[in-house]
Amino acid sequence: MLSNAILAVGGLAALSSAHVLISTPIPFSVPALHNGPLAADGSDFPCQNTGGGYQVGSTNVMALGSTQPLNFIGTAVHGGGSCQISITYDTAPNKNSVWKVIHSIEGGCPAKNTPGNLGNDPNFKVPFDYSFPLPTDIPAGNATIAWTWLNKIGNREYYMNCAPVQLTGAGGPKSNWEALPDMLKANIGNGCTTKEGFDYKYPNPGKSVESFATGQLIFPDGNCGPSGPSGGTPDSGNGGGAPAPAPGGGSGAPSGGAGSGGGYGGSPAPSAAPPSPSKGGAPGGGGVFITVSTPASGPQETAAPQAPPAAPAPPAAAPPAAAPPTAPSAPSSGGGFAPGTACSPEGQWNCIGGTSFQRCASGTWSAVMAVSAGTTCKVGASSAMEIDAVSSKKRRVALPFRG
Structure with a gap:
């Protein structure tokens, strides 16, 4: 029993080096990402930066109105949780930068239907692929995208990875970006905290929201920012946090052309039931990656214009009667089961x-x-x-x- 306990602690130490990082979009090369949470006192907010500046290895070129892939590496997924994608127009973000949310995932991020962790390999490709839409009417130009994560199980933490982006297209005025919700911050000494064992509902998730929650959705506790009209009602929980003043400072966004505010170039991805783990695949459309050693001063490559959306399909005919449940498949000669075949019990x-x-x-x-x-x-x-x-x-x- 004692040796098992000691080995379990060893397993925890191994997992501490296998936390999740974004692989797409490509993050800044400096600060070099460590695969752990931000400091509990928020001293390395934002982007794990402790004052050493930023260095761009690859700039992610993204067309406004496109849908972009979101992928991860690592195995310590902490049972999933909730994630947000946010944008600032500061290319070297600091503590006063303003972050605006463009997409929220409530539950099942960065892993769906996973009760714990996936192993202890920091280079393992997380077998769940996500995506996020870019609004059509926020300003074009250079910006920074952040992925933030509230983990479901384990210590109460807040993860944040950042990536440099060039947003292409006609875009819209600064006011459209300013009208988006503020990014939620928690567990970094700011008066907003989360309870372990739940998926989290954002007080103001914005217009583009997905949910892969498998259990109770609750709001974070404390001083977590104002609620918005899209916040909805949680399945259960504490009723939400108290309003807080909107953050100030930051350089804001450049001005652009006309727009309607918060517009997206297509419908958000449907909040479907969690799919089975996949082996990955090619990133979604609209994303181009260019490698640069220093900030470019000349013209940069831009994404090709998108084709107009197809006309809506006619209503589908009523589905046929469901087929009888598929029996769990027998193992192959090597002892394995074909990926995607039926299995039971869950979690085996x-x-x-x-x-x-x-x-x-x-x-x-x-x-x-x-x-x-x-x-x-x-x-x-x-x-x-x-x-x-x-x-x-x-x-x-x-x-x-x-x-």
Whole structure:
């Protein structure tokens, strides 16, 4: 029992180096992202910056009105949680920068239907792909995009990764950007906190919102900013935080052409039931990446104009009667199940040959993933996958670790 406890602590230490980072959009090269949360006192807000400036390795060129991919690496997904995508027109954001929300994901971010973590590999591609729409009528120009995350399980933390972007297209006036909601900040000593074990509903998520929540949605506690008309009512919880003054300062946005305020170039992605884990795939349309060593002074590559949206399809015919439930598939000769085939019970692990594994999530088997170097798993399907260190042969049991 004692050795298992010691090994569990070792597993927590390993997970601390496997927290999630954004891989798309491409983040700043300086500050070099660490894959942990912001400091609890907010000293490295925003963007994990401690005063050393910013350096652009790759600028993400995005067309206003397009839909952009959002992908992650790492395995310490902390049961998911809620995420926001926000924009500032400060290209070197500081503590006074104003961040405006363009997309909110309430529950199931950065992992859907995942009760704990996915392992301890910092380079593992998270098998859930997300996207976010860019408004059509905010100003074009250079800006910074932030991904922020309120984790569901583990310590009460706030994650923030930032990426440089060039927004192309006609755009709209500064007032359209100013009318967007303020980015929510929590767990960094600002009087706004979250309770462990819940998915979080944003007081003012904006017009573009998705939800992949599998449990209760609650508002954060405390001084969390004003509520908006799109905030809605949580399934359960504390009733929301008290209003706070809107943040000030920052250089704001450049002025642009006419616009209607908060317009998006198409409907937001539907809030469908969580899909089974995928193996990834090509990023969504509209995104181009260019590599630069210093801020460009000359013309930059812009995205091609988008084709007009297709006319709406006629109403679909009534669906046929549902087919009988598919029985769980039998394992292949190698001991694995074909990804995407039916499985039960939910959450079951399957170790294949001691060197790789997969999991039953959302009723289907995930893609096969390798175990960490220097370890082996106990072959077969079980509710708690057993891991041995190759060198010491001491057993470690996979649990939804905190950290």
